[in-house]
Amino acid sequence: MMSQSGCECVSCDARLRGRLLSVGQTLTAGFGFKAKGLSGSLTIALLLNATLVFNPSSFYKRAPAYNLSGHWQRDDELLGLANALPTEDLLKACPNSCYDTIILTSSSRPNSGLSTWWQQHGANMTGVVSRLRTGRRHLMVLKPPNGSIMYHGHTMPFVAGYAFTEDFFRNAWLRGSIARRDVWPLFRPGYLNVALHVRNGDRLPGRSYERAMLANLPDLWYEAAISSIERALLSKTPRENIQMHVVAFGSGVGKGLKFLPNASGEPSELPNFLKQSRGVASHKISLDGDFRVDLSHMARADVLVAAASSFSLLAMALTRSIVIGPHEPDAAGSLIDRTRAQRCYCWNARQTTTGSASQLERCVISAMASCAGHA
Numbered sequence: 001m002m003s004q005s006g007c008e009c010v011s012c013d014a015r016l017r018g019r020l021l022s023v024g025q026t027l028t029a030g031f032g033f034k035a036k037g038l039s040g041s042l043t044i045a046l047l048l049n050a051t052l053v054f055n056p057s058s059f060y061k062r063a064p065a066y067n068l069s070g071h072w073q074r075d076d077e078l079l080g081l082a083n084a085l086p087t088e089d090l091l092k093a094c095p096n097s098c099y100d101t102i103i104l105t106s107s108s109r110p111n112s113g114l115s116t117w118w119q120q121h122g123a124n125m126t127g128v129v130s131r132l133r134t135g136r137r138h139l140m141v142l143k144p145p146n147g148s149i150m151y152h153g154h155t156m157p158f159v160a161g162y163a164f165t166e167d168f169f170r171n172a173w174l175r176g177s178i179a180r181r182d183v184w185p186l187f188r189p190g191y192l193n194v195a196l197h198v199r200n201g202d203r204l205p206g207r208s209y210e211r212a213m214l215a216n217l218p219d220l221w222y223e224a225a226i227s228s229i230e231r232a233l234l235s236k237t238p239r240e241n242i243q244m245h246v247v248a249f250g251s252g253v254g255k256g257l258k259f260l261p262n263a264s265g266e267p268s269e270l271p272n273f274l275k276q277s278r279g280v281a282s283h284k285i286s287l288d289g290d291f292r293v294d295l296s297h298m299a300r301a302d303v304l305v306a307a308a309s310s311f312s313l314l315a316m317a318l319t320r321s322i323v324i325g326p327h328e329p330d331a332a333g334s335l336i337d338r339t340r341a342q343r344c345y346c347w348n349a350r351q352t353t354t355g356s357a358s359q360l361e362r363c364v365i366s367a368m369a370s371c372a373g374h375a
Contacts, residue, residue, distance in 0.1 A: 012094035012137070015086040019050035019132065020099070022091070022141045024155020025058040031068065031075075031291050032311030034059060037156035038081075039165045043114060044157065046164055047122070048129050050140060054085035058155075067251070067291050078292040079169065080176040091139070099137030102128060106157055107144050117158045159310075161335035162317035173299065173318050178292050186284055186297055191245040194229060195298045196222055197315070198250045198260055198268065199307030215308045216263035217326060217350070222248075223273050224357060225305045225324045225348050230279030232364040239278065246274050246283040247301075249294050257287045303364075305348075316345075322367040324348050324360070344371035 023041040027034050038059065045052040059081070060072035068075050076082050106121040132138050142157060162169060173179050187193040199216070226246065233242050248270055250260045262268040274283040286294065295311065298304050299318035306312035306325035316323050316336050324346045325332065333341045346363035349356040 008095050009098035009137075012098055013086060013090045015051065016090060016094050016099070017137055019048065019129070020053050020086070020091070020137070020139045021045045021048060021050040022053045022088070022139060023157065024142070025055045026061060026155045027059075028061075028154060030311060031295075032309060032314050033159065035079075035169070035314045036159035036161070036310050037154075039162055039169070040114070040117075040158045040160035041156060042165045042168060043160050044142070047118070048125060048140065050129075052085055053088055053091055053139075054081055055088045056082045067288075075292070077177045078295065079172040081172060084168070084172045084175070094137075099139050100132075101139045101141060102132070104128060104140055104142045105144065106142060114158065114160050161313065163334055163337060166317040166337055169314070170318050170320075173296075178296050179299075184297055184300055186247045186286055187300070188243075188245040188282065191243045191281065192229075192233070192302045193300075194226070194244060194246045194303045194305065195301035195315075196225075196246060196248040196270070196305045197298060197307045197309060197312045198222065198248050198270065199309035199312060217307055218263045219269045219273070221326070221348060221350060222270055222305060224360070226274070226277060226280065228324070228346075228348070228357065228360040228364050229303055230277070231361045232368060233279065235365055242279055243281050244279055246280050247286055247297065248274070248283070249286050249289065249298065251288055251291075251294075260285050260287065320344070320371075322346065322364065322371050324364070326350060343367065 021041075021044065023044065025038065025041065027037045029037075042052055056072045056076055060068055060075045062068045062070040072082075104121075104125055106117070106125075129140070144155075184193075229244065230242070233244065248260060250257055260268040260270060262270075271283070271285055274280050286297075291311075295315055295318070298306075298312070298315035301319070301321060303322045303324065304312075304315055304319055306316055306323055308326045312325070313335055316325065316332075320340070322344055323332075326348060327335065327345075329341070329345065329347050332345045332347070335341075336345070344367050346360055346367055348360055
């Protein structure tokens with residue numbers, strides 16, 4: 001093999017030195033779930049002390065019913081992953097003789113957690129990696145056995161939260177062109193801007209994920225979150241001085257919405273609730289918006305009210321503001337950075353009682369004092 005100093009290898013991008021990991025990145029899903037799959041691949045690379053090679057055309061591959069544009073360069077404006085990671089195109093431009101290729105095999109369902117996946121495959125992979133010599137290029141290619149498809153056409157080995165990768169995603173988002181525009185047309189300057197992610201679009205009767213309807217959150221859940229924010233503000237601000245602006249985001253996921261749906265697909269009462277709420281100065285309903293703009297608004301909000309959703313989870317990883325969500329505290333601490341979750345995350349129980357409502361209010365008051373307060 002020609003040495004790295006050989007003239008043939010001089011053209012290789014500097015990011016292609018050391019250990020590289022190539023993982024299948026096709027996942028037929030919404031953008032939030034794709035990002036969780038990428039987080040899983042980045043976690044594998046971290047555990048193997050390697051740099052993940054990114055395949056933008058596979059990652060952004062458009063599927064029916066999801067709102068990717070079909071042009072990966074446009075979709076990549078959100079996170080700028082093609083600049084944050086070395087790409088398959090860079091690798092193809094580097095002659096094969098300039099690196100050693102090591103095939104790693106695994107078999108797993110995308111919903112497998114990190115611990116399950118690592119118990120199955122970690123020992124073998126770390127054993128292989130420990131024998132690699134330093135000072136050379138090594139490309140580790142993770143493949144399923146016999147070249148078979150891992151799971152329903154998906155080649156990402158597993159999805160994961162952002163406990164180990166949120167800094168990577170946040171920094172990528174801040175460098176992306178959408179965040180750098182610093183224009184948030186749905187928000188009001190000088191107001192406490194609250195983003196509600198009403199994730200009910202395709203988990204409805206007759207839709208592709210009807211079986212997941214139990215994950216939808218009822219109007220009362222969102223109303224409890226807004227009421228807790230209002231009471232927290234009243235604890236330190238006269239009512240006449242409260243300036244809260246709420247934006248509710250809904251998406252039909254490929255099937256345009258005519259109204260904001262509730263958990264069962266009927267017209268939501270949230271618009272009427274927001275209109276009548278004394279603590280809400282103004283509100284907007286955003287339906288079927290550009291996923292890049294919606295996600296950036298959620299990440300920039302002063303308070304994010306998150307759904308049980310992969311899209312919401314990515315917004316939770318990007319934001320540094322207060323988050324109210326349906327995940328119990330221990331679960332939230334495994335999905336995003338645990339220390340930040342302890343300061344900024346408030347659990348809104350699905351079955352709200354007087355006790356849980358007061359607990360949520362106390363949590364929001366505490367978060368307002370200790371959390372960053374803005375993205």
